[in-house]
Structure formats: structure tokens, C-alpha cells
Amino acid sequence: MQRAVEHRTGVQAPAEILWEVISDFATWGDWNPVHPRIEGALRIGTPLNVEVVLDGDGPAKVVEAVVQDWVPYEQLHWRTKRLRGFVTAIRYIEIENMGPTNATFSNGELFVGPLVRLVSRDERRRLRAAYTRMGEAVRERAEAIWSQRQKTPI
Template sequence: MQTARVEKRVGIRATSDRIWEIISDLSGWDRWNPYETAVEGTIAFGGTIALTEALPGLPERRVAGRIGDWQPYAQLVWTEKRGFLFSMIRYVEIEELEPGSCIVANGATFLGLRGELFHDKHRKAIRAAYGEIGENLRVLAEG
């Protein structure tokens, strides 16, 4: 299976507890994530997540995903089937370097031939969007 990946990392001067509090408040994502909004769902193994995705240069669309993995204060991972020969794994990971200092990785893995083609075509816009998401999360968590 072919794969491609986009990831942006940002250093945040906040505890993993504070960052997780922001990430796990799904209905509050609009405060820091302008590209994945109207988020609803349940963070639980096999839980579902729904959101409106509006990446630059692409039409807005409603996303339905399934929580693939999660660990409080560390990660939230969900998967989405995007059509024939294309699925995506979307994630936010928190690595606490020391109390009050974390690295947050915000990214996606595109699976399948169509996923790789989608990645190649939209990589710059997705990287910029994920960078902005990370920076907005940093500002909110540090504020």
C-alpha cells in the first residue's frame, strides 16, 4: 500500500494536561482550528468523530471518522475512508519533554494510490494549514 505523510510540529510552553484539555474539548476546536470545525463526537476506542473540513483550495466537506487510538495527555488518532483506494489517518500527538514544555505533532497519513496523489497535489496547502493549526494551539495553550 502506498502512503504519504504531512506533519507539522510545534513547541508549546504548557503542560500536557493543558494541551489535552484543549484537544479533548471537541466542541471548542473552532477556537484554534479554522480548518476542522463544527467538531463533534466521542473520544473512546471505536468512537466516532464528525467535523467540517475546509482546507485551502479544496471545497468544504463534512468528514465522518472513527477514533483509532487515543491516550489522555498524549494522542488522538482518527481514521477516515475517503473513497475507493483512499483513506487517511489524522492525528495530534503530545510529547511532554518536561513539565510545562511539550512538542505537539499535528499531521495526517494518506493511504492508497489516490491518497498519495491527493497528498502530492495538495501538500503545500495542507502543510500550511497544519502549521497554522499548531501555532493557534500553541497560542491558546500558552495564553
Template structure:
């Protein structure tokens, strides 16, 4: 049975600024406590190199494939362990304008495959990682910090 994790935050910054922070992946090591590395082209079909560090956990490296890019609105990828029936994670980021200067940002992932029941405790720390990343993204977008 699939497991879906999601975290949403309202950010007091325009959607284009939130998108700019999200897609400036080279800066992730300077501000992102959860996704400390994201390398590769954000285009459909591209393979990425990603490192996540769940709160209290060890770094985990994986190479998902970008499945959707709607500039300014949505970015998604699919990661898997050997085959999707063993373990897969469909990850997405959504940027929704709430008006001028306000944005709703949602990060979610749908986990599926035979290993999901065995990884439930790990997935809980992943959800906490989403919250930490979303909060850091909000702070960066709201302050307009650029490195």
C-alpha cells in the first residue's frame, strides 16, 4: 500500500522568488538542512544526483529522473530502488501564488513498492525533513537572501 507524505507552508514572498530559490540548486548546501545536494538539469528526462539528510539520520544519495517541470509552478521526479515494484518515490514541489507577495509551497512524495512497510520509521523522519526544508526555503525567500 502506498504511503504519501506532504508538508505545506505559506510563504510571504512572491511565487517567482520562491521558484528561484527552489531551482537555485547550487545554493542548497548553504541553506537547505534536508536536501543538501541536488545536481543536474531540471528538465524532463534528466537524471539528478540528490543527497538528503533526514533529521537525526545519515545522508542518503539517490539518482531520480525528472518527470515534470512546469516553470514557476511544479517540479517532480521519480526515484526507485532497482525497480518501481520494489521501492519508488514520486517526489514533487508545487508553488501556488496566493496573491501578490504570498505563496503556498507544498513538498510531497508518494512512496510505493514492497519495501514501504519496512521503511515506515525512516519515512517519518523524511516528513520532518520536508518541514525543515520548507521552513528554510520560506526564510530564504522572505529575506531575499542570495549567495
């Protein structure tokens, strides 16, 4: 059994700009309301320490994760274990190139395992709201960077 939560948004900036924002962990605190801090390296199997703030003003929780997959300019996935390992949560961030000046940004979480039914509807609602905030924040950041670069003479 599996359950998923996702948010998708269009971004008026190239996929390369989105990847620049996503892959620069040091700046996540400047723009990311859901994961204000992330530490680790982009290497499959590498541990990550990820701060999670679901309710905008709630306390941050540090989650230990492992990079499951990443493809430059396309995706970053990490996994965590829940409910004593009976549920695996795969957190994903994906970029789809839609043309030279726009892309689609998706972020969400997929839950799999024998106790996935215990991931409550309320938690999924809170996650969806958080991932919507993150999607809007990454869109604003990428579009601001792209806009500034368009104004800068070469």
C-alpha cells in the first residue's frame, strides 16, 4: 500500500535556475519555509540532516534522511523511516524543463510500507499545505533570480 502528497507549480524561469536554488543547501534558510536547514552532500546513500517546519510558525524538527536518488537539473529524493521502519517516506523534489524560460516544480512525499494506513489524513493535509508553501517559495526565488539576470547586461 502507498499514499502520496504532492504540490506542482509552474515557474517562469529555466530549469537550470530551479536546480541552482535546490542544490545550494547553504541558502535554503533564505527562502525555504519548510526545510530552513539541510546538511549533507548530493551523493546517493549519503546521510542528510533536514529541518522540517510543517506549520509555518511551529517548532523545527530535525529528521535524519538518506539521499536515495538525484539527477542534476531534474530531481532530488531522500528517504526516511517512520513507525519503527514499517513505513518508508520518500521525499521528492523534481524539476521538469518546459522550455528555455519555464519549468514545472514538483515536491511531495510518497509513503510505502505495511503500516502506511497510519499516516493520517490530517498529517497528509498538513504536508500538502507545507509543500504548497515550499513550491511557492522556490518559484518566487527562481523567478527573482531569473528576472535579475535578465536585467544584468552581459
